[in-house]
Amino acid sequence: MQALLNDIELDIQELKCLIQSISTDTNPVLRIVAKRNIHQMQERLDALTELLDAAFVITPAGQAAPDTAKAVPEPEAAPEPVREVPAETVPVADNTAPASQILAERIKTAADLRHAISLNDSFRFTRELFNGDAARMNEVLQRLGKASSLDEAMSIFVSTVRPDEENEAAADFVELLKKYFS
Numbered sequence: 001m002q003a004l005l006n007d008i009e010l011d012i013q014e015l016k017c018l019i020q021s022i023s024t025d026t027n028p029v030l031r032i033v034a035k036r037n038i039h040q041m042q043e044r045l046d047a048l049t050e051l052l053d054a055a056f057v058i059t060p061a062g063q064a065a066p067d068t069a070k071a072v073p074e075p076e077a078a079p080e081p082v083r084e085v086p087a088e089t090v091p092v093a094d095n096t097a098p099a100s101q102i103l104a105e106r107i108k109t110a111a112d113l114r115h116a117i118s119l120n121d122s123f124r125f126t127r128e129l130f131n132g133d134a135a136r137m138n139e140v141l142q143r144l145g146k147a148s149s150l151d152e153a154m155s156i157f158v159s160t161v162r163p164d165e166e167n168e169a170a171a172d173f174v175e176l177l178k179k180y181f182s
Contacts, residue, residue: 001055004048010118011041017120033119113145114138116180121172128169129161150181 018034117125122137130137140160147153157163157177163170 001048001051004044004051008041008044008048011037011044014119015041017123021123037119113177113180114141116176117141121176124169125173128167129163129173144177147181150178153177153181 015037018030022030126134126137143156144153147156
């Protein structure tokens with residue numbers, strides 16, 4: 001149940017960033033991603049409702065609860081199928097501190113660098129580091145993913161992106177690289 005709540009919390013954070021981006025950018029892709037996010041969140045809320053219904057037995061007002069009430073075991077939630085959005089259509093949105101903490105935990109298990117970046121961070125990095133060019137970001141991520149060490153990845157990043165050292169997105173991207181290569 002806790003995993004479902006964590007997923008719903010992430011959905012809410014992503015939706016907040018998407019809505020904020022939609023208010024400043026009329027890109028129709030943002031609306032599609034927001035609708036997909038809402039649908040996914042609704043599915044998780046329905047699953048949570050089912051878990052709650054299965055875990056608690058409600059007795060009518062006039063009846064006493066049985067003395068030998070059995071605890072209903074909490075059913076295990078089936079893993080959600082992964083829905084991938086083509087990276088070329090993913091714009092950038094701002095990230096919040098709690099989401100970056102959760103992102104840091106997910107980075108350790110990511111199969112490749114592209115999957116280590118959350119939707120919010122993908123929006124943000126595309127906008128702030130790659131001037132809105134998602135194709136260029138994907139190309140750089142591919143090159144970074146093939147790097148054999150953090151030093152090689154940092155060299156590729158600095159030479160291709162030329163980040164401003166005071167840019168918070170650049171600092172977050174470097175932190176992501178450090179965690180990915182550790």
